[in-house]
Amino acid sequence: MEGVVHMEFLEQAQTVNSERYIPTLRALKLRLRRVRRDKDSILQHDNARPHTSRQTQDALRQLELTTVPHPAYSPDLAPSDCYLFPQLEKFLKGHHHDNDEEVIADVHRWCSGQSSEFFADGVHQPVKRWGLCVDRDGDYVKK
Incomplete structure (x- = not known):
């Protein structure tokens, strides 16, 4: 975290x-x-x-x-899919990169700029989604 x-x-x-x-x-x-x-x-x-x-x-x-x-294929429950990657995608949106190295550098820069609270939130945030999934007998949980 x-x-x-x-x-x-x-x-x-x-x-x-x-x-x-x-x-x-x-x-x-x-x-x-x-x-x-x-x-x-x-x-x-x-x-x-x-x-x-x-x-x-x-x-x-x-x-x-x-x-x-x-649980069986549930991307809505993985912290990386429902928290980390959407945040990273928001950051990268609109940035122009000429090559893969520039993208990699931006990803490293973004990750190192996040606080430990940011990552802790990413781990704790899905708990609510897991509860919704249980309440819905395993049905997909939309954002």
Whole structure:
């Protein structure tokens, strides 16, 4: 909740699969060891195929990364989808970038400029949405 711990960018036309995602998890684990030290970390991600594959699940166990169970495809419940990315998109809207490096620099600049309260809000904000989802027996929750 204190900020972005690890960030990676894909090359254009590259897709995420288990083969690509597992090295990201390994890099995340190393980064968590350096910056979070004794603090417990919990990984929340959606049910995208690269996150749920047997290979990824095996890697998560091997890396001892704790994950929060996520209901079947519910992008409205992932903090990154309902909070972080819309805020970032608002920031980037109207900016002109000549190349990928400029976009990456702007994303880094924006993330490092956010307060720990901003990230804490992003973690706590979905709790309300989760409640709505439970009240609606798992139905999609619109913004």
